[in-house]
Amino acid sequence: MSTYTRRAELTPEQLRRVRQDAKRRRVLLSLGAPSRTNSIDEVQRHVRQLYFDRGIPVSAMARQSGVNRDTIMHLIRGFRVVQGERVPVTGLLRSTLDKLWTITPDGASVDGRRRPSHGTRRRLQALCALGFDCTWQAARLNVCPSNLNALVLGTRGRQFVLAATAEAAAALYDKYQHVDPRDVGRGERQIKAAKTRAAQHSFAPPWCWDEDTIDDPNAIPEWTGACGTARGYAIHMRDRIPLCQACREIRRKKDGEASVLDPDKLASAMAGSGIGIADLAVSLGCSKQAIYAWRSGDYVPRSQSIDRVARALGVRPADLLRDRAQSRGEL
Numbered sequence: 001m002s003t004y005t006r007r008a009e010l011t012p013e014q015l016r017r018v019r020q021d022a023k024r025r026r027v028l029l030s031l032g033a034p035s036r037t038n039s040i041d042e043v044q045r046h047v048r049q050l051y052f053d054r055g056i057p058v059s060a061m062a063r064q065s066g067v068n069r070d071t072i073m074h075l076i077r078g079f080r081v082v083q084g085e086r087v088p089v090t091g092l093l094r095s096t097l098d099k100l101w102t103i104t105p106d107g108a109s110v111d112g113r114r115r116p117s118h119g120t121r122r123r124l125q126a127l128c129a130l131g132f133d134c135t136w137q138a139a140r141l142n143v144c145p146s147n148l149n150a151l152v153l154g155t156r157g158r159q160f161v162l163a164a165t166a167e168a169a170a171a172l173y174d175k176y177q178h179v180d181p182r183d184v185g186r187g188e189r190q191i192k193a194a195k196t197r198a199a200q201h202s203f204a205p206p207w208c209w210d211e212d213t214i215d216d217p218n219a220i221p222e223w224t225g226a227c228g229t230a231r232g233y234a235i236h237m238r239d240r241i242p243l244c245q246a247c248r249e250i251r252r253k254k255d256g257e258a259s260v261l262d263p264d265k266l267a268s269a270m271a272g273s274g275i276g277i278a279d280l281a282v283s284l285g286c287s288k289q290a291i292y293a294w295r296s297g298d299y300v301p302r303s304q305s306i307d308r309v310a311r312a313l314g315v316r317p318a319d320l321l322r323d324r325a326q327s328r329g330e331l
């Protein structure tokens, strides 16, 4: 990250350079050839596209263009942080702008030092499921925690990872997959937070993978030994293992045929009974957000929940369900 020094703290040598720069800019400006430009929208779009859509890391763009990586990151974010304040990026040196336009997806990606990220992501997710939190992982791998977070969640276009990071993550996984986080000094609170996070995002623990599957992009984690089948779904239910992606889809298919809550019917049943969101949440013992989500159709409740909602509203469960033809049509 670039650092900012107050003017009063500059050394005489730095101060001289600052004054020289200011003078040069004034001269250029008076000549009608400003070295900076404010039309950065197009180049910003170009760089963001490479970053978010093509998954090209900032370091690769910096290597290819010769532009400082902080400058590129600031342009992608649209701001930089100066003494804790966000300062919008409104202009660039023309020379920088020209260099940024030279970045191409191919030029930036053919360095042979990157690998597809899913194997690394699965290993870090598995460690998280054991209770090793992202902060701890980031410190071991010597990467920035927010970067690691994006890698673990697969956000911000993280399709590739540096080979060095991939190897470090594999070594970390091999070393700690059979270790209790308490033995390396993690506190109960940190362990619990990591496990909660893993449960929220269905991170598969190490025993769901083996050496052959963890790097295979098409492999699915084996939580039950029969995931992706009706038997796998039954084992999840029987042993109270959190549902995995493959089995959740099986359930959704089953539910699609049986019972899907109709958000409009829920809204009218609530209006009809005079029971508001807050009251319904209290009587079901769930959060208001959950009911908002059901009513807006963002989330489909389980069929057991639909029965309880119907009971609380004094209607038949069938009165809250979508019409058969409708639910089949959408699947």
Ligand SMILES: [Zn+2]
Binding pocket: 223, 224, 226, 227, 228, 232, 233, 236, 243, 244, 245, 246, 247, 248
């Ligand atoms: Zn499963």
